[in-house]
Amino acid sequence: MIYFIVRRFASAVLVLFAISVSVFLIFFATPGVDPAARIAGRSASAQVLAHVAREFGLNRPLPIRYWLMMEHLFIKQDLTSYVNIGVRVVPQITQAAPITLSLVIGAAVIWMIVGVLGGVVAAANQGKFIDPFIMFIGIAAVSVPAYWLGEVMNLLTQSKFHSSIFAWVPPPGYVSFTTSPSEWFLHLLFPWLTLAALYAGIYARVLRAELVNALNEDYVRTARAKGLSERRILFRHALRCSLISIVSLFGLDFGALIGGAALLTEVVFGLPGVGMLTYTSLQNLDLPVIMGCVMYGAFFVVLANAVVDVLYAYLDPRVRLA
Secondary structure, three states: OHHHHHHHHHHHHHHHHHHHHHHHHHHHOOOOOOHHHHHHOOOOOHHHHHHHHHHOOOOOOHHHHHHHHHHHHHHOOOOEOOOOOOOEHHHHHHHHHHHHHHHHHHHHHHHHHHHHHHHHHHHHOOOOOHHHHHHHHHHHHHHOOHHHHHHHHHHHHHHHOOOOOOOOOOOOOOOOOOOOHHHHHHHHHHHHHHHHHHHHHHHHHHHHHHHHHHOOOHHHHHHHHOOOOHHHHHHHHHHHHHHHHHHHHHHHHHHHHHHHHOHHHHHHOOOOOHHHHHHHHHHHOOHHHHHHHHHHHHHHHHHHHHHHHHHHHHHOHHHHHO
């Protein structure tokens, strides 16, 4: 098991290295891309461009430029923005990360509760009206784009019904928990609901399918033959086995969202998290910030995949031989 863990995390390091090289080449070695012109401005003279290239090391060979950027990003942590000269990349990410964590953790609690509850209720009522009704709601939630649902939320709470029903809803933005816990909660409530709607529908459908399969297994038939109640069979036997798939799915989704996959939700609700930082850096083509955000997101996605693989290997020893 220890050998498998070491091998899995070693491969994760190699994946991160490959991602960093790929992103660097895309933004610094693509024909027509000139970071010096981006820093100096479009109307800069050739002398100014040459000076900027020397100042930022942009006239050096690509391998050296890659090493210098990784050194300044990970070791010295003094890599600065090309757009906001002098503003460091790492502090921007560390300031944005807690906002993204607040959004993702709150939404995860909601979608896990709603998704598990919906899947259990649907599986326990096969053939009844409630089963296809829950599945229909799940399909609808999965089909609605997050940005559209967020805009609808803002339309209802900030304009159409703000003066009457939703007068208690603050404008889009963010207030830290240490400043005001109540304002923090109110600013994140509708972003939580928007982000959770998509995943709650997915988890309900996945868990329902897993439970239906588990309820037809031989060990469940044996439990029924012993006289156990359907409630006990559902919760003590079928649900425990079915949650393995949900836990692995949750690990992957959670890692991706923390890494910046909640970008659209953050943009719609004005949350200055990692997704918003990535969005603004792409708009401004701020290459160091883009590199930092991509590596931040890749770290959490790769880490989540590695943790899920280790959990699978712990639960099923056959995986360790693969």
